[in-house]
Amino acid sequence: MSGNESRLSAISRISNHQRIAVEATQSLDDIWATDVFNLARMEQMLSKSAFKAVRTTVQTGAPLAPAVADVVAAAMKSWALSKGVKFFSHIFYPMTNITAEKHDGFILTNSDGNAITEFSGSLLIKGEPDGSSFPNGSLRMTNAARGYTAWDPTSPAFIMHTDNGSTLMIPSVFMSWTGEALDKKIPLLRSNAAMDSAARKVLTLMGETDIATLNSSCGAEQEYFLVDINFANARPDLLLAGRTLFGASPVRGQQFDDHYFGAIPERVQIFMQDFEDQLYRLGIPAKTHHNEVAPGQFEIAPYFESANIAADHQQLMMTLMKSTAKRHGFMCLLHEKPFAGINGSGKHVNWSVGNATQGNLLDPGSTPHDNLNFLLFCGAVIRGVHKYGTLLRAVIASASNDHRLGANEAPPAILSVYLGDQLENVFQDIKDGKIASSIQGGEMDLGLTQILKFERDPGDRNRTSPFAFTGNRFEFRAVGSSQSVSGPLVAMNTILADSLEWIAEKLEAELNKGTAKAAAVLSVLKGLMEEHGNVVFGGDGYSAEWHKMAVEERGLKNLPTTADALPYLRDEAIRELFSRTNVLSPVELESRFEVYAEQYVLSIEVEAKLVIEMAKTMIYPSASQYLGDLSTTQCGLKDLGIEMDGSIAKSVAAETNAMVAAVAELSTAIARHEFDSVEAHMSYCADQIRPLMDKVRTHADALETEVADSLWPLPKYREMLFLK
Ligand code: ADP
Numbered sequence: 001m002s003g004n005e006s007r008l009s010a011i012s013r014i015s016n017h018q019r020i021a022v023e024a025t026q027s028l029d030d031i032w033a034t035d036v037f038n039l040a041r042m043e044q045m046l047s048k049s050a051f052k053a054v055r056t057t058v059q060t061g062a063p064l065a066p067a068v069a070d071v072v073a074a075a076m077k078s079w080a081l082s083k084g085v086k087f088f089s090h091i092f093y094p095m096t097n098i099t100a101e102k103h104d105g106f107i108l109t110n111s112d113g114n115a116i117t118e119f120s121g122s123l124l125i126k127g128e129p130d131g132s133s134f135p136n137g138s139l140r141m142t143n144a145a146r147g148y149t150a151w152d153p154t155s156p157a158f159i160m161h162t163d164n165g166s167t168l169m170i171p172s173v174f175m176s177w178t179g180e181a182l183d184k185k186i187p188l189l190r191s192n193a194a195m196d197s198a199a200r201k202v203l204t205l206m207g208e209t210d211i212a213t214l215n216s217s218c219g220a221e222q223e224y225f226l227v228d229i230n231f232a233n234a235r236p237d238l239l240l241a242g243r244t245l246f247g248a249s250p251v252r253g254q255q256f257d258d259h260y261f262g263a264i265p266e267r268v269q270i271f272m273q274d275f276e277d278q279l280y281r282l283g284i285p286a287k288t289h290h291n292e293v294a295p296g297q298f299e300i301a302p303y304f305e306s307a308n309i310a311a312d313h314q315q316l317m318m319t320l321m322k323s324t325a326k327r328h329g330f331m332c333l334l335h336e337k338p339f340a341g342i343n344g345s346g347k348h349v350n351w352s353v354g355n356a357t358q359g360n361l362l363d364p365g366s367t368p369h370d371n372l373n374f375l376l377f378c379g380a381v382i383r384g385v386h387k388y389g390t391l392l393r394a395v396i397a398s399a400s401n402d403h404r405l406g407a408n409e410a411p412p413a414i415l416s417v418y419l420g421d422q423l424e425n426v427f428q429d430i431k432d433g434k435i436a437s438s439i440q441g442g443e444m445d446l447g448l449t450q451i452l453k454f455e456r457d458p459g460d461r462n463r464t465s466p467f468a469f470t471g472n473r474f475e476f477r478a479v480g481s482s483q484s485v486s487g488p489l490v491a492m493n494t495i496l497a498d499s500l501e502w503i504a505e506k507l508e509a510e511l512n513k514g515t516a517k518a519a520a521v522l523s524v525l526k527g528l529m530e531e532h533g534n535v536v537f538g539g540d541g542y543s544a545e546w547h548k549m550a551v552e553e554r555g556l557k558n559l560p561t562t563a564d565a566l567p568y569l570r571d572e573a574i575r576e577l578f579s580r581t582n583v584l585s586p587v588e589l590e591s592r593f594e595v596y597a598e599q600y601v602l603s604i605e606v607e608a609k610l611v612i613e614m615a616k617t618m619i620y621p622s623a624s625q626y627l628g629d630l631s632t633t634q635c636g637l638k639d640l641g642i643e644m645d646g647s648i649a650k651s652v653a654a655e656t657n658a659m660v661a662a663v664a665e666l667s668t669a670i671a672r673h674e675f676d677s678v679e680a681h682m683s684y685c686a687d688q689i690r691p692l693m694d695k696v697r698t699h700a701d702a703l704e705t706e707v708a709d710s711l712w713p714l715p716k717y718r719e720m721l722f723l724k
């Protein structure tokens with residue numbers, strides 16, 4: 001198809017869209033976790049002792065005996081076969097932001113030629129996919145091709161269905177032959193262990209005797225766009241880059257604020273319900289959904305779960321969102337900025353830490369004793385964000401998230417902490433020594449009573465903060481919508497572990513001096529706030545004043561692009577942080593830098609090539625055809641003695657020439673391949689390539705508003721955003 005034929009036919013197909021047939025909804029009881037081999041199911045199928053062993057592993061991370069693994073494998077197999085499953089797969093989480101799987105049949109044949117099924121503990125425990133095709137950075141040198149997957153018994157196995165088959169999926173870690181982590185799950189599990197061990201030290205010093213295993217929790221709010229698949233198919237940029245590389249702003253965008261929390265379009269609601277029923281079958285607790293700020297933008301959030309399971313579930317959600325959207329005739333866009341000038345998509349990662357005995361340690365609670373624990377944990381987070389803000393920025397760095405973070409859109413690329421008025425006051429008072437002085441003999445009076453008064457939801461929310469305390473958790477709001485939540489969770493757990501270790505040391509020293517507990521806590525926190533209180537900020541994070549103040553007065557870093565942020569993974573302090581906490585060895589950390597740097601450069605190169613191709617093969621032809629039409633008409637009229645205003649033709653010609661010139665510049669720029677370092681290559685992409693892409697786009701978008709609509713080949717913003 002040429003010209004605007006494909007666009008027109010997309011519009012007509014959308015206008016005549018036939019809804020897909022969906023099944024009538026079933027009750028939650030009937031569908032909840034039917035496709036999950038969870039503890040409840042194991043309790044029914046395993047012997048008492050085997051079940052107890054598995055449950056202990058799930059709850060505490062204790063190792064599972066091989067004999068028990070055999071028993072679990074047998075039960076898992078018979079459950080899966082009873083549900084029509086013929087294949088199984090370890091599912092793992094490589095350093096891409098998507099999952100990987102290698103399917104194996106349960107089938108074997110015996111000497112009589114009969115098919116039998118087999119699935120032993122050893123098959124459950126270990127798989128061996130070829131590791132060489134997954135990104136592994138410098139680890140490639142040391143590990144050659146071999147990679148292993150290993151069962152993670154703490155995340156339940158589940159079944160994925162297609163119309164004519166089903167596969168048992170077994171959540172797994174992925175490592176090299178030499179034992180290095182090649183995935184996102186191993187560091188997450190390690191960071192949780194580091195946090196557990198440090199938290200235990202602090203809680204023990206605080207006099208706690210019964211301390212259950214501590215775990216981090218995560219509830220991630222996922223924003224996304226839906227675009228009709230017919231439009232998406234006519235947009236090479238949406239298909240290959242996940243965002244529009246061209247597109248003039250529509251005369252109507254989100255300025256009416258009429259989409260946020262508005263009535264959900266019926267077609268979208270049907271999609272959401274279908275999607276959520278699938279989540280329920282997989283034991284994923286979908287909880288809220290609503291329209292987001294931009295037209296065509298929506299959000300879904302599950303109820304929070306332990307971080308490891310939440311991370312696996314979040315990944316599964318992204319996969320299912322895309323496939324379910326397709327069945328409903330939509331393309332689901334998880335890109336952080338699919339449409340210029342329109343709100344982008346983030347993923348708010350809500351995070352807290354706690355256990356069965358002390359509860360949520362980021363919940364202020366209602367007793368002094370809880371409050372002291374809370375203040376220590378909250379203080380630990382403040383210190384962590386201040387000390388390792390660059391790490392938090394680096395783990396959310398990607399070519400796509402740069403469009404939000406560096407670009408005057410929520411949230412800024414400067415990491416600060418929002419506490420809310422009441423809590424901010426409490427920490428300010430601690431810093432000023434106002435509370436410390438009022439404590440006598442281990443008993444807390446006035447000053448500390450004051451602390452008790454703040455409520456679970458202290459005051460307003462601050463939508464402009466990248467890292468906000470929201471009542472009983474922190475919300476990392478700068479995470480990108482297409483990202484795995486693992487990186488951010490690893491960073492948060494690790495900086496918390498580090499701060500808690502630091503606190504334990506200081507606290508122990510104070511207590512050894514004979515200081516009473518409460519006074520010791522407040523003294524440690526006073527020191528902490530004096531050194532790190534600068535990161536607390538309750539004002540408008542978007543404002544120019546903050547950008548200036550943050551950098552000049554508070555010494556915080558503003559890192560607008562991935563090229564600025566990612567190199568911090570090579571920072572000595574961050575390398576030490578990860579080594580000390582045993583979360584990532586230096587070589588594992590370096591491999592992550594290399595992989596993410598490569599992904600950044602590659603995605604910008606792909607986009608740049610696409611800009612050139614689309615400008616040359618789609619936009620230039622339509623502009624020149626329009627010029628041809630205009631000149632033919634104009635000459636014809638002239639023959640009849642009628643003069644026509646030539647200003648439009650002149651302007652189209654000028655924009656076309658300027659676009660062609662910019663395309664030439666961009667082509668020359670991307671031909672350069674020699675760089676002194678990866679960092680230099682990244683900066684080149686950020687400082688040279690990206691602006692040239694924008695330059696081409698400016699002229700192309702100007703043409704879109706001048707060239708005859710009937711000749712324009714690409715679906716327009718107004719169509720993609722408003723036609724459902
Ligand atoms: P909002 O948009 O108001 O921030 P949502 O209800 O959309 O809130 O999402 C909040 C997310 O935070 C949910 O996933 C919720 O389960 C999660 N959450 C609530 N409490 C905690 C907690 N203690 N730890 C981690 N996540 C939590």
Ligand code: MG
Binds near residue numbers: 221348475
């Ligand atoms: Mg939120």
